Amino acid sequence: xxxxxxxxxxxxxxxxxxxxxxxxxxxxxxxxxxxxxxxxxxxxxxxxxxxxxxxxxxxxxxxxxxxxxxxxxxxxxxxxxxxxxxxxxxxxxxxxxxxxxxxxxxxxxxxxxxxxxxxxxxxxxxxxxxxxxxxxxxxxxxxxxxxxxxxxxxxxxxxxxxxxxxxxxxxxxxxxxxxxxxxxxxxxxxxxxxxxxxxxxxxxxxxxxxxxxxxxxxxxxxxxxxxxxxxxxxxxxxxxxxxxxxxxxxxxxxxxxxxxxxxxxxxxxxxxxxxxxxxxxxxxxxxxxxxxxxxxxxxxxxxxxxxxxxxxxxxxxxxxxxxxxxxxxxxxxxxxxxxxxxxxxxxxxxxxxxxxxxxxxxxxxxxxxxxxxxxxxxxxxxxxxxxxxxxxxxxxxxxxxxxxxxxxxxxxxxxxxxxxxxxxxxxxxxxxxxxxxxxxxxxxxxxxxxxxxxxxx
Amino acid sequence: xxxxxxxxxxxxxxxxxxxxxxxxxxxxxxxxxxxxxxxxxxxxxxxxxxxxxxxxxxxxxxxxxxxxxxxxxxxxxxxxxxxxxxxxxxxxxxxxxxxxxxxxxxxxxxxxxxxxxxxxxxxxxxxxxxxxxxxxxxxxxxxxxxxxxxxxxxxxxxxxxxxxxxxxxxxxxxxxxxxxxxxxxxxxxxxxxxxxxxxxxxxxxxxxxxxxxxxxxxxxxxxxxxxxxxxxxxxxxxxxxxxxxxxxxxxxxxxxxxxxxxxxxxxxxxxxxxxxxxxxxxxxxxxxxxxxxxxxxxxxxxxxxxxxxxxxxxxxxxxxxxxxxxxxxxxxxxxxxxxxxxxxxxxxxxxxxxxxxxxxxxxxxxxxxxxxxxxxxxxxxxxxxxxxxxxxxxxxxxxxxxxxxxxxxxxxxxxxxxxxxxxxxxxxxxxxxxxxxxxxxxxxxxxxxxxxxxxxx
Numbered sequence: 001x002x003x004x005x006x007x008x009x010x011x012x013x014x015x016x017x018x019x020x021x022x023x024x025x026x027x028x029x030x031x032x033x034x035x036x037x038x039x040x041x042x043x044x045x046x047x048x049x050x051x052x053x054x055x056x057x058x059x060x061x062x063x064x065x066x067x068x069x070x071x072x073x074x075x076x077x078x079x080x081x082x083x084x085x086x087x088x089x090x091x092x093x094x095x096x097x098x099x100x101x102x103x104x105x106x107x108x109x110x111x112x113x114x115x116x117x118x119x120x121x122x123x124x125x126x127x128x129x130x131x132x133x134x135x136x137x138x139x140x141x142x143x144x145x146x147x148x149x150x151x152x153x154x155x156x157x158x159x160x161x162x163x164x165x166x167x168x169x170x171x172x173x174x175x176x177x178x179x180x181x182x183x184x185x186x187x188x189x190x191x192x193x194x195x196x197x198x199x200x201x202x203x204x205x206x207x208x209x210x211x212x213x214x215x216x217x218x219x220x221x222x223x224x225x226x227x228x229x230x231x232x233x234x235x236x237x238x239x240x241x242x243x244x245x246x247x248x249x250x251x252x253x254x255x256x257x258x259x260x261x262x263x264x265x266x267x268x269x270x271x272x273x274x275x276x277x278x279x280x281x282x283x284x285x286x287x288x289x290x291x292x293x294x295x296x297x298x299x300x301x302x303x304x305x306x307x308x309x310x311x312x313x314x315x316x317x318x319x320x321x322x323x324x325x326x327x328x329x330x331x332x333x334x335x336x337x338x339x340x341x342x343x344x345x346x347x348x349x350x351x352x353x354x355x356x357x358x359x360x361x362x363x364x365x366x367x368x369x370x371x372x373x374x375x376x377x378x379x380x381x382x383x384x385x386x387x388x389x390x391x392x393x394x395x396x397x398x399x400x401x402x403x404x405x406x407x408x409x410x411x412x413x414x415x416x417x418x419x420x421x422x423x424x425x426x427x428x429x430x431x432x433x434x435x436x437x438x439x440x441x442x443x444x445x446x447x448x449x450x451x452x453x454x455x456x457x
Numbered sequence: 458x459x460x461x462x463x464x465x466x467x468x469x470x471x472x473x474x475x476x477x478x479x480x481x482x483x484x485x486x487x488x489x490x491x492x493x494x495x496x497x498x499x500x501x502x503x504x505x506x507x508x509x510x511x512x513x514x515x516x517x518x519x520x521x522x523x524x525x526x527x528x529x530x531x532x533x534x535x536x537x538x539x540x541x542x543x544x545x546x547x548x549x550x551x552x553x554x555x556x557x558x559x560x561x562x563x564x565x566x567x568x569x570x571x572x573x574x575x576x577x578x579x580x581x582x583x584x585x586x587x588x589x590x591x592x593x594x595x596x597x598x599x600x601x602x603x604x605x606x607x608x609x610x611x612x613x614x615x616x617x618x619x620x621x622x623x624x625x626x627x628x629x630x631x632x633x634x635x636x637x638x639x640x641x642x643x644x645x646x647x648x649x650x651x652x653x654x655x656x657x658x659x660x661x662x663x664x665x666x667x668x669x670x671x672x673x674x675x676x677x678x679x680x681x682x683x684x685x686x687x688x689x690x691x692x693x694x695x696x697x698x699x700x701x702x703x704x705x706x707x708x709x710x711x712x713x714x715x716x717x718x719x720x721x722x723x724x725x726x727x728x729x730x731x732x733x734x735x736x737x738x739x740x741x742x743x744x745x746x747x748x749x750x751x752x753x754x755x756x757x758x759x760x761x762x763x764x765x766x767x768x769x770x771x772x773x774x775x776x777x778x779x780x781x782x783x784x785x786x787x788x789x790x791x792x793x794x795x796x797x798x799x800x801x802x803x804x805x806x807x808x809x810x811x812x813x814x815x816x817x818x819x820x821x822x823x824x825x826x827x828x829x830x831x832x833x834x835x836x837x838x839x840x841x842x843x844x845x846x847x848x849x850x851x852x853x854x855x856x857x858x859x860x861x862x863x864x865x866x867x868x869x870x871x872x873x874x875x876x877x878x879x880x881x882x883x884x885x886x887x888x889x890x891x892x893x894x895x896x897x898x899x900x901x902x903x904x905x906x907x908x909x910x911x912x913x914x
Contacts, residue, residue, distance in 0.1 A: 008470070013463045013464060079465075081839060154836070176884050176888060177884075379611070379637075382534070382537045382568060384568040419568070421568075421879070424633040428629065
């Protein structure tokens with residue numbers, strides 16, 4: 001193929017995938033099932049249906065169907081901001097003076113600012129289809145909450161977001177985006193729930209935590225007629241919906257005969273990485289093609305590289321299903337000096353199993369080097385990346401620099417999950433030279449593991 | 458043409474225009490020349506070259522060349538974020554239940570968040586080509602400053618931005634974007650300039666004004682070896698560069714045989730409107746086609762609808778060239794309760810002349826109705842618009858609702874200049890029901906006109 005590769009490879013709207021791809025279908029050894037924290041037995045569809053809506057429970061539990069039709073209403077919504085481009089980072093290549101070809105799949109061109117919208121619209125759609133009145137969720141910095149607010153507004157669904165109190169107060173802008181989309185945003189802990197009142201009574205000055213916000217959102221969903229809870233990462237259903245990222249990326253690259261040598265994605269809960277790698281991992285699992293697949297996580301929250309593979313709680317409140325995953329322990333809390341997202345103590349079970357099987361690598365990077373890469377990327381590629389995405393940028397740059405040394409013309413694909421427009425406080429810290437690195441000690445991680453559940457299936 | 462129209466019409470990268478279009482070439486009666494505030498005579502190229510770089514002066518004064526080649530380096534930069542899509546607002550049409558077809562040209566998919574980047578890269582390019590070290594400019598909310606910082610970073614040019622002090626302090630996020638792109642951002646008034654020190658001595662507590670920031674930026678440019686001043690709106694050269702908006706929009710619509718009945722754009726200094734309408738106005742000026750062209754301005758700063766057409770100062774410091782334009786007087790300052798941009802007291806001379814010739818209409822809208830339209834648009838179209846752009850949305854919605862009454866299937870094109878991600882303070886005000894409207898009295902405007910220059914060419 002000698003066809004000239006444009007800066008941005010766009011598919012046409014009718015090339016938006018008509019089906020999502022379910023990674024688990026091609027895994028010989030499947031990820032371990034979710035477990036009920038009360039009975040310590042695998043969760044049944046019935047049990048899950050109290051929390052999640054029906055069709056999402058089916059998707060969550062179905063490990064055999066490889067391709068799932070994307071309903072037309074969701075595809076129509078996708079058309080408002082998809083297909084998202086695969087961008088050839090010509091300027092970055094030139095700046096680095098590398099023989100490598102660098103491509104990134106850019107998911108930030110929508111008001112939620114990230115890939116989260118891909119699953120938000122799907123989850124909201126099934127809730128609406130089931131005749132529900134609304135959905136509840138939690139949000140930290142607000143990316144997922146924004147995405148869910150947008151999807152809910154589009155479908156006329158009520159949306160209740162529990163936002164970690166310190167973010168609610170210190171990051172008012174995403175809160176206002178959510179309110180503009182008609183969502184009710186409540187600082188957590190709040191006195192609107194039993195668990196919130198309990199925590200407030202116990203710790204009157206608390207600024208909240210993601211774990212507490214999850215517990216409040218789940219309580220409201222399970223105690224309010226016509227509501228269910230939705231979650232933006234970790235779950236199998238989320239990986240399924242996010243496969244649209246990878247499917248589009250592969251189709252775009254295929255048009256120009258480009259086969260990436262490596263695929264790099266940042267990993268917090270795993271929603272972006274799982275989506276991006278989906279069709280490539282499929283070929284790898286089926287022995288049709290080989291790819292290096294690299295998960296990048298923050299050195300301050302290194303679940304893959306320093307976690308253990310075991311059943312653990314997903315929330316600090318310990319009311320959510322248990323998952324077998326790489327985990328730092330539900331008691332682990334990343335340093336407050338850690339700027340971006342990617343703060344989850346565990347990792348999506350499907351990716352955990354693939355990592356355990358040696359199907360992918362993981363690398364941990366420190367935040368000042370992440371912001372150095374982010375700033376370089378912004379200046380030469382003209383796009384201010386989210387701190388989360390910049391973890392992948394860091395490793396893509398490192399790999400391109402290795403190629404510079406060896407002269408290899410490797411093809412690098414990475415996921416640029418979103419924009420940094422609501423992360424300027426972190427950029428300011430970096431610009432002012434006030435950003436540090438934080439690497440947990442072995443003792444910190446041991447502490448995180450202190451209260452692991454004992455599951456024996 | 459019965460071809461189905463996609464949600465987003467994208468041109469390919471090789472369809473990015475190779476030439477800008479200069480509206481003045483097709484005007485029989487040309488806009489009045491810029492005038493030297495000292496001599497009250499038309500400015501010569503030599504005089505202008507002290508402030509602006511050479512090729513930009515040529516573009517500024519050339520009223521006969523219709524098409525100007527876009528240098529390849531600029532086109533390559535354009536490829537990083539252009540072509541920008543023409544979007545069919547299917548969801549808005551459905552929501553309004555209108556027979557009208559609504560299209561918008563979306564310029565917000567780049568980190569500067571607006572169309573400003575189109576001219577920033579051009580001005581920075583010519584500065585670089587002339588061998589200059591850097592450029593200076595002023596910025597209010599920061600859109601233009603951000604765009605210029607990005608362009609300067611790309612070309613390795615120094616960029617000094619004077620940012621109105623109250624914005625510098627109250628809107629730190631755009632400031633941080635500029636710093637991330639390596640710009641020096643100075644709160645104005647500052648003690649880095651003579652005029653700044655003078656103003657600080659006279660008004661120690663001042664929070665600054667755009668007029669003062671312009672004066673500081675011009676002083677630095679004219680007193681520092683290797684620097685020139687650049688401006689993001691009002692000038693002919695800016696309209697020339699921004700014609701890329703309209704040229705792309707027309708090419709995209711032509712592909713599907715769509716001829717808009719009306720073209721709607723927000724108007725502050727006129728950079729977006731002049732760019733959007735360029736190729737349509739060309740056909741109108743040449744009698745080849747007719748279009749309704751509607752400028753939308755804030756009722757709180759209504760230069761077209763309530764200004765007078767006369768020579769006036771462009772800055773409050775009265776050191777910049779005088780321009781013949783629709784103006785509320787350089788002494789006019791829009792109410793502080795006015796949330797968005799579009800705060801310039803005058804209007805680009807070319808558009809002023811076209812308005813005076815009856816080639817376009819103007820309408821003024823109040824800000825609460827603008828934010829009502831913005832919120833509706835965000836919810837149904839999934840995109841949070843800038844307050845400036847939302848002026849055009851308001852009128853597009855109003856026109857679509859008229860069509861609903863009459864049953865007419867009019868085709869509406871409007872310019873969506875940017876995103877509102879850095880305008881959440883204004884959205885919060887609206888969400889909290891604390892936003893008011895402000896319409897200046899005739900007396901306010903008379904006051905603005907108090908110190909008009911007397912120019913007699």
